[in-house]
Amino acid sequence: MRKISDSAVRRLTLYLRCLEELEGQGAETVSSADLARRGGVMPAQIRKDLSLFGSFGTRGRGYSVSGLACRLREILGLSRAWRLALVGAGRLGSALFAYxxxxxxxxxxxxxxxxDPAKVGRTWNGVVIQAVTELERVVRERAIDIVVLAVPAEPVEWLVDQAVRAGVRGVLNFAPTRVDVPEHVTLRDVDLVLELEALSFGLMRERA
Amino acid sequence: MRKISDSAVRRLTLYLRCLEELEGQGAETVSSADLARRGGVMPAQIRKDLSLFGSFGTRGRGYSVSGLACRLREILGLSRAWRLALVGAGRLGSALFAYxxxxxxxxxxxxxxxxDPAKVGRTWNGVVIQAVTELERVVRERAIDIVVLAVPAEPVEWLVDQAVRAGVRGVLNFAPTRVDVPEHVTLRDVDLVLELEALSFGLMRERA
DNA sequence: GTTTGTGAAACGATTCACAGCT
DNA sequence: AGCTGTGAATCGTTTCACAAAC
Structure with missing residues (x-):
């Protein structure tokens, strides 16, 4: 199976958002040129990206807005529900839970x-907060697909180990630390400090 | 001035973290091979990345841990303080403020x-929450370098417009929307839904 | 002998350009 | 005529490999 680059995946989600906007506006069909204008990319890039998964358009006509949106949702795995466990009931965890x-x-x-034992037992919108020591059991018994880590760096290695042992398939890590996962587990990092550091770098070079 | 790719910038921040870890362990010098092992990259990649900014090592010896860390902090713009304005005092804003x-x-x-007028006037750790309508004035009078947008998609365009007009240099956007900024302003997006969508895509392709 | 700094080679991603379908 | 799908060309990034420095 061909490897798809991260930038291609990001663009697919972008296309989907543009298509959903178009759907809301009642558009029936769209050409790669139209879609490209909206998304700020090149038309050929869109056609190339889509060609990785099949051919969804009609020559001379373009793409069916709802048809392509539907196919993209399938490709991205968004036509099913994913079960998440959130680890970390601090401020960030609470923001993610409420979003x-x-x-x-x-x-x-x-x-x-x-x-934090003081937080265990509290209820968030019907969900009872459990102890982190229960992670392995929770992932297994509640058929968790993705673990979201909104915790400091220190416990991350242990948490990922537990989750992987219990058969988790994806990890979204907000802690500023490098994590190793087995090949069959998908990992993504969101590192807020890194984002600001990269922004800072950009600021240093402006008008320099 | 040469353009530096985003992936190179991300690696620079990674190198800095590894160096700070080494500093904590009392290491004096480090070779690109050592650093590469810690960071999970290739040694030549490190040397190439650093060569974009100068030559900081000693042949046969390696790099001074503290010396290179110091240079990286300068390069990334981390040896000075940046002044941020946070727009959005909801859950995400509160998490960012406390971090x-x-x-x-x-x-x-x-x-x-x-x-939200109900929030204006409240105090967070000594900082009084002001109305968004004050953004332009705040950016100008308080010499804000970076605006952090922890708000929904709708007000983003207007907010960025105000901030840019007032001379802001960087924008960190958490709203799931595409923003246009003038060439001299640095923009970074953190799109949490996109991260989960990309994770979902990864999960679809595992063991397929 | 060790390790850097850097051209050259390999690789991967983007853009071009056009044949082929509607 | 209009637009897709795709091989070819271009561009950028990563890795190799080695001469130069210590």
């Missing part, structure tokens, strides 16, 4: 865990 | 703004 952009895309946080 | 990883790197949130 409804996730649920709208089929990402459902079905379990919340925290290392 | 001390920013302050440790010299990113100081000196102003907080929100569109």
């Amino acid at each position: 409804d952009g996730f649920r709208r895309r089929g990402f459902e946080i079905v379990a919340v865990l925290d290392g | 001390d990883g920013f302050r440790r790197r010299g990113f100081e949130i000196v102003a907080v703004l929100d569109g």
Whole structure:
């Protein structure tokens, strides 16, 4: 199976958003040139990206807006629901839990865990906070697909180890630390300090 | 001035973290091979990345840990403080405000703004929440370098416009929307839904 | 002998350009 | 005529390999 670059995946999600906007506007069909204008990319890039998965358009006509959106949702795995466990019931965890952009895309946080005994037992919108020591059991018994780590760097290695042992398939890591996962587990890092550092670098070079 | 790719910048921040870890362990010097092992990259990649900015090593010896860390901090713009305004005093805003990883790197949130009149006037750790309508004035009068947008997609265009007009140099956008900024302003997007979508894509292709 | 700094080679991603379908 | 799908060409990034420095 061909390897798809991260930038290509990012663009696919971009195309989907543009298509959903078009759907809302009642558009029936769209050409790669139209879509490219909206997304700020080159038309050939769109056609190339799509050609990695099949041919979804009609020559001379373009793409069916709803048809292509549907195919993209399938390709990205967004036509099913994913079960998430959130580890870390601090401020960031609470922000992620409350954010409804996730649920709208089929990402459902079905379990919340925290290392602070004072937080364990509290309820967030019907979800009881459990102890981190329960992670392995929770992932297994509640059929968790993705673990979201909103915790400091230190416990991350242990947490990932537990989750992987229990059969988790994806990890979204917010801690500023490098994690190793087995080949069959998908990992993504969101490093907020890194983003600011990269921004800082950009600021240093402006008008220099 | 040569253009530096985003992936190179990300690696520079990675090198800095590894060097700071080494500093903590009392190491004096490090070779590109050592550093590469820690960072999970190729030694030649490190040397190539560094060569974009000068030559900091000694042949036969390696690099001075503290010396290289210091140079990287200068290159990344981390040896000075940056003044941030946070727009959006919701859950995400509150998580960002409380996160001390920013302050440790010299990113100081000196102003907080929100569109909800009920929140305006409240104080967060000595910082009074102001109305978003004040953004332009705040950026100008308080010499804001970077605006952090922890708000929904809708107000983003207007907010960026105000901030840019007032001379902001960088924007960190958490809203799931494409923003256009003038060439002299640096923009970075952190799109949490996109990260999950990309993770979902990864999960679809595992063991397929 | 060791390790850097750097051209050259290999690789990967983007853009071009056009044959082929509607 | 209009637009897709794709091989070829271009561009940028990563890796190799070695001469120069210590």
